Amino acid sequence: MIISVASGKGGTGKTLVATSLALSLKDNHKVMLLDCDVEEPNAHVFLKPAITGSEAVHIPVPRVDEAKCTRCGKCAEICAYNAIAVIGEHVLTFSQLCHGCGACSYLCPEKAISEEPREMGLVEWGQADGLNFAHGKLTVGEAMAPPIIKQVKQKADNGGTVIIDIPPGTSCPVVEAVKGSDFCLLVTEPTPFGLNDLALAVETMRELNIPCGIVLNRAGVGDDKVEEYCRKENLPILLTIPLDTGIARLYSKGIPLVEGMPEWKDSFRELFNKIKGTSR
């Protein structure tokens, strides 16, 4: 079973929930945590895994053999991303714009274009106290997160439970990270910002046909509009975590909630049972 932990709004507690859920289950289940927030991965800050392997993430970008090239311009004409251009006697490639679709090399009438790998990030994996772990890191200065997310997800164990920490937002990195999940936990907070972004995240999950449930974090501040929204939209609130300075302090030090306050383990196990009960 694949459970994603997403939110729309950043900083609502995705990583807190994902790490605590994984740590609460690991004694009795085969469980793996994948951190797919490859722009700002943080799960490792809490889990401190021993990294046992890593590999670079590449996308194939064009390399033009100027001796074979006739400057016909076909490649520039078909590239949807303006990543290749014919300027006078030269063909210029802009590899940062290239999505690696392969169209230019396939369609070049002179077979003058080959592909070479361009590194854009890294996937690392290992173990944290019996918990299998993998995450990805987008190289600073690179723009495209989805190829790294895709490669992190290839590290998922077969069988058992896979918990995925999803990046914030609702666009392509979120879609890449969340697709294929059996269930999505949406972590929110009881404020107008939390509600606005929760509604966007719910729409995204509905578009992707993934059942979801809510974790309400920092309960006790703000207003009750999130709860009202959940009732109206028939979304179950599966766990409520109060605003608590003790929890915030643990978080600030990078200590998982269920490690600093083990009494929370039962709540996360119960959360898991509720997910199993509500998902397809």
Added chain:
Amino acid sequence: MKEIVVLSGKGGTGKTSIVGSLAALAERKVLADCDVDAADLHLLLSPSVKEETEFWSGQVAYIDPDKCTECGLCQDLCRFDAIKDFRVDPVSCEGCCFCSHICPVEAITMKENLSGHWFISDTKYGPLLHARLGIAQENSGKLVAVVRQQARKVAEEQGFDCIISDGPPGIGCPVISSLSGASLALLVTEPTLSGMHDLDRVLGVCRHFSIPAMVCINKYDINEENSRQIESHCLSQGIEVVGRVPFDNVVTESIVKGIPVVEYSDGRVSHEIEKLWQNIAERLDRN
């Protein structure tokens, strides 16, 4: 034109609350919400929308079932796994058009994609440029570029020389699009290990694109030891810490009321944000 973009790496550190307050403090400026995925600034500024424009960007492949001979070439060649059973999954399609070029019976056409909307609004603090990316859409970086370009246009029309932008979390495509060519990045962080880790990466992005950066430590008193570490780390890299805003529930209360915190309360948070703005304004004058 001076353009300040507020970033953080980690989400939820308080970018939008700070930008809302800067909107109330700064004069003669245009505001831009570059977090087009999950825009929240409008919830603090109560905009009235003056102009709404569709954002068409990118293309999605469509296979005509009447023409398709199910040869499977498109499925074999698509590197985004967007074609299954001779149908295109529009969410996975990256609009590269490869399939439309190679289909032997020309059954595949590309359709323009409505990926969102952008708005020019009036607020009591000045014009606001904002946008809404369609659900599960790509091209957020391009929509950010449109918001910034329109913000510059409005600023020029009104004779203003300052743009304050609320940026997205992360370090990827929409962040790079928010940052490139800006005069200054204000990085809002919090004294948590995650916040510090993420600050370091977004500082790296600023360095990569040669954008001067300044740091504001929000909720600095939730872990003062971490805050001191951030200060010394910034000092060692020549990055100025221009704001130290304490944690206070008054910020959440102001969000619930839908007004910038500096207008809601005159407590410590507001005073510190006022000092933050003075520091930024001085730096902008120096540049």
